Amino acid sequence: MSEDAREAVGDYKAGWHDPENATIRFDYGLSEQVVRDISALKNEPEWMTEIRVKAFHHFMERPMPTWGNMHMLEEIDFDKVCYYLRSSNATEKNWEDVPEDIRNTFERLGIPEAEQKWLSGVTAQYESEAVYHSIREDLEEQGVIFLDMDSGLREYEGIVKEYFCSVVPFSDNKFSALNTAVWSGGSFIYVPSGVHVEMPVQAYFRINAKNMGQFERTLIIADEGSSIHYVEGCTAPTYSTDSLHSAVVELIAMPGAHIRYSTVQNWSANVYNLVTKRGVAHENATIEWIDGNIGSKLTMKYPAVILKGEGSHAEVISVAYSGKGQHQDAGAKIHHLASNTTSKILSKSISKNGGRGSYRGMVTVSPKAENCKVNVVCDALLLDEASRSDTYPTMEVGNSGARCEHEASVSKVSDDQLFYLMSRGHSEEEALALIVNGFFEPFTRELPMEYAVELNQLMSLEMEGSIG
Amino acid sequence: MSSPYLEHANTDKAAHIWRYTPWKRAHPTGTINEVPQSESPEISISLVDGTSVPDGITIEPATESDIERLGHELDFDHGTAAPKFIAAVAKKTMILKIENKIKVETPLIVTITTSGDICASRLLIDIGSQVEAEIITLIEGNANWTGILREGQYGSNSIINDVVTQITGNRLVRCDALSLCRDAQVKAGTVNASSSQAKIDIRHWLNEPGSSLKVNGSILSSNENHLDSHIEITHSGRQTHSRLEWHSACGGKSNTTGTGMLRIDAGAKGADAGQLFHNLLLSEKAKANSIPELEVLESEVVGCGHGTANGPIDEQQLFYLSTRGLDEEQARAALIAAFLNTPLSDMGSNLLHGWLVERIEKHLNLI
Incomplete structure (x- = not known):
């Protein structure tokens, strides 16, 4: 190499x-x-x-x-x-x-x-x-x-x-x-x-x-x-x-x-x-x-779902980790073409060492799609000053009966959480890795057990050297 | 005169700002390389209660040095075509000046009366330090196309409620580019009730420490109105705070768009920012679009978030009001009024609020 x-x-x-x-x-x-x-x-x-x-x-x-x-x-x-x-x-x-x-x-x-x-x-x-x-x-x-x-x-x-x-x-x-x-x-x-x-x-x-x-x-x-x-x-x-x-x-x-x-x-x-x-x-x-x-x-x-049939449902759960030199431009697209369709998007991203994480999403509700429900949540953690997080969601709603919600937040790791874990005997690095794994938990719990364990180990490895 | 505009006339369709209202559509003639002749609107200032305007508040033609100081330092990025165009077609540039330490208890009205086919105005805003004032910019008149470019700054430690309203009118392109000096506290309100087509681009820069901004929008679209608002807030100073609350009630066959960009530059430590878009869909053919964007380049932030919610009138609320004796129409009207009133009531004092409510009320019947 x-x-x-x-x-x-x-x-x-x-x-x-x-x-x-x-x-x-x-x-x-x-x-x-x-x-x-x-x-x-x-x-x-x-x-x-x-x-x-x-x-x-x-x-x-x-x-x-x-x-x-x-x-x-x-x-x-x-x-x-x-x-x-x-x-x-x-x-x-x-x-x-x-x-x-x-x-x-x-x-x-x-x-x-x-x-x-x-x-x-x-x-x-x-x-x-x-x-x-x-x-x-x-x-x-x-x-x-x-x-x-x-x-x-x-x-x-x-x-x-x-x-x-x-x-x-x-x-x-x-x-x-x-x-x-x-x-x-x-x-x-x-x-x-x-x-x-x-x-x-x-x-x-x-x-x-x-x-x-x-x-x-x-x-x-x-x-x-x-x-x-x-x-x-x-x-x-x-x-x-x-x-x-x-x-x-x-x-x-x-x-x-x-x-x-x-x-x-x-x-x-x-x-x-x-x-x-x-x-x-x-x-x-x-x-x-x-x-x-x-x-x-x-x-x-941007994994997409076209909800063509009545009563259909789409769900996108995504996590992204962006390290040095990486740009994870990920997101989701859902098109509600039929009535009584529902969708849920959960996006989580972590940026570290100058990495850039972007959520780019689109949700559309066509005029003929009655009674649709959409929920989009994006959370981002920035672990250092060199990193960046962006959110670019688009919602186009053409039916008055649709209920669409989107929320996003960007934050840093809470000092309180770090302090609590360190008071329980974890090093700062371990505490950070635990918080990051917890942040990704809604994703890992949907994976088969072996993958989830692997992912947690991978993230702990990525978090090594994050402190100091 | 037109050359700086022509360099920016071709816009990028992939940029969200031009996604729902391309510049070709917002341009008065539709031929983007054309810089047509325009009329200048009448601009006057008065106080809401009819008393005389205090000394230290003036509106007058701007000098070259005013334009240099307040007009060119701000960057519109992907949206440059519209402000450059208005600057190119406007025959006159006026400046609203409020000298340092002026405190006005009664809201000040800047009336912009448009006429002719194309009417454009460039208005510089120069608010001194420690000023406390409420400003209502009222756009009225019968021009077919109106272009308003407002640029300038709110002085340090000033407390300003700045509301721009177009309650009757045809096509409107409005661009705001305003910066907040140290510890300035600004509430920037927009009330739009019946423009046939409006392309609004509002940008604020919080460049200096301690500044605080609240952007409120109360939008009522009906018939075949096409209202497209883009709100951009950039935090580059430390310990800055901003909130955006944009409520659109969409009726008829209207098409309402709200796009926002909340940018936290590297170094803006302690920034606290949030934006919310709410769309109330009132008819089957109304359409609402929202793109609340977020770009965060600083990790030491108090919090940055955004949200958007689209939905119909809540049936439980309708039911509740009907149990109190209101028929369906009355209940709907009350709920729409309450929805629009949330940001409206936060735009300034009771006096300002009352003045705005009086003017917007009759338009509720349109939907």
Whole structure:
């Protein structure tokens, strides 16, 4: 690890990298030919190639966003990104069959162990492709489909064709266009009517190579009355040059379905994390985004829910930690299109060592949506003088029966709380870590236990050296 | 004369300030590169009770040095087009001066009477130190488009209630850029009852220690009114305090927007700031938007927060009033009046409040 990189990421514990053993690696830079080559390599149907090419042209024509951290965005050099890299020739169903170096990586990250203990299924993506994939047999027997997205397209082309780009069109924004043009990997999930997947399924995304772009695409369809909890985790090695992660996630919750999508993003501090996540909730369906942003250089992520069906509900709970050189620009978007829909957004951020945390949100209530209820709460903690916190909420209310509330506050750690904990024998550093963990508690209690413990440890690690 | 404006004529649509009322729409002709001819409004000062204005309070044409001192130091950031435009089209710049240590117990009225198609005025405000006064700026007249730019400062240790009201009128673009000197205590009120289209951009800078600001808005939109208010408060001095309370009652097919920016600069230790937007939606076709933004660059703050609430008239309150003998219409009117009265009653003395209530009351019937 270079000195620059070490300086940039501090004690980031997933920052090692393995030697690159690519079986296929594209040259840096993006062109229509690169897009066509990715599609040809995957033997995709023509309609998908056409969508990719259209998206590529849209990406090239569309200017960079003129809001957010434009300074950091302008630093992205799209010609210095590798858009496709394959390190394994197949997606395996047994860990033993995964190439040893990649398997070692995931073992160090604890994925196989977690699968045995508490998961219904796992997909592990390394660079551009899924290298391992499995699902519990009993779920498979009930008709649950859990595949990597490429296999999903091959085996269930009809379903993919119907829903792909239906929630996030490629023209939605510059980065959704980029993802649609060069997507590779990600998860495809279909849960049949009435099936409840009791234990979470997990996807783990790892970038290993330098200047790598990871563009996974995830599509989850929960049919009527079904439920699923999907968990994703992300890490990358520490390099002094930047990598790009630009995913698109589309969720479709049919009437009465329940989808919970949990993310703990712990990319190294050289990764741009520019992600579009959106779900559509039909009648009485629920979509929940539980979103933790700990790592990355710049995150721009605003999980969205379109409440299309009457009685549907959306919930977004997000936390963000911004350390040195980091900008977590996260938030949520909820569109109330139908009557009797409800939504709740809870956003918590901590900024330290010059980090910047921003909440950027939007809630709209359409004129025809009667009796909607919205509650948005944003809390921010600033731990030192060099840090910054912003809140940019937007509310557009077009129906007189809607009840919408938003509140936000920015504060520092209370001296009283610190004093109380120190009077009980904790050092100042421990007391601060406890307060921070308590601040994030509404988020961690929604995570599976193993993730919550991991997150608490991670935050305690981040708090080391905060005092003095 | 027009060149400083033309440099800023093209606005960024991504900036929230132009999101709901693009500059093209607020510009009098819609051609943003045009700087049309305008009329100057009549401006006069008087006291609410009709007595003569005390010595030490004057309104007169501003000198170049006044403009240099009070007019150009403040930055409108993304909203520069509108104030630069008004400065470019206004033929005259006037200055309202209140000398140091003047204390006026009766509210002072600055009447701006507009006429013609396009009418613009630039008004500098120069309040001396230790002044205690209540100022009502009343915008009236029949111009199709009115542009008012108010710039200046409230002197150190001054206690000022400064209310701007447009109760009848057509299209309005109003920009305020005012700074508070050390330990100044200011209540800045806005009352708007029936502009067909209003783009209001109010900015205050708390640059010096100990200053305190309360911004109140009481907005009544009806018919097809389009009222867009942007309120920006910047704390850069230490131990500064600000509160914003903006109430909009939205009826008819109106579209009401409130955007706020509360900025705490690095070094503004001990800042205490909060902003609240309330929208009362009174009809099916009314629309309300709010974006209360917060940018905090200082950790040693007492507290910074904001909130927004949109909702209909509370049915329990309606029910309560109906049990007291009011019919539904009376109960609604009482609740709307109470809603608008909350910030109104905090704008100044009883005398000022009574004067404002008298003028706004008849407009309640419109919704």
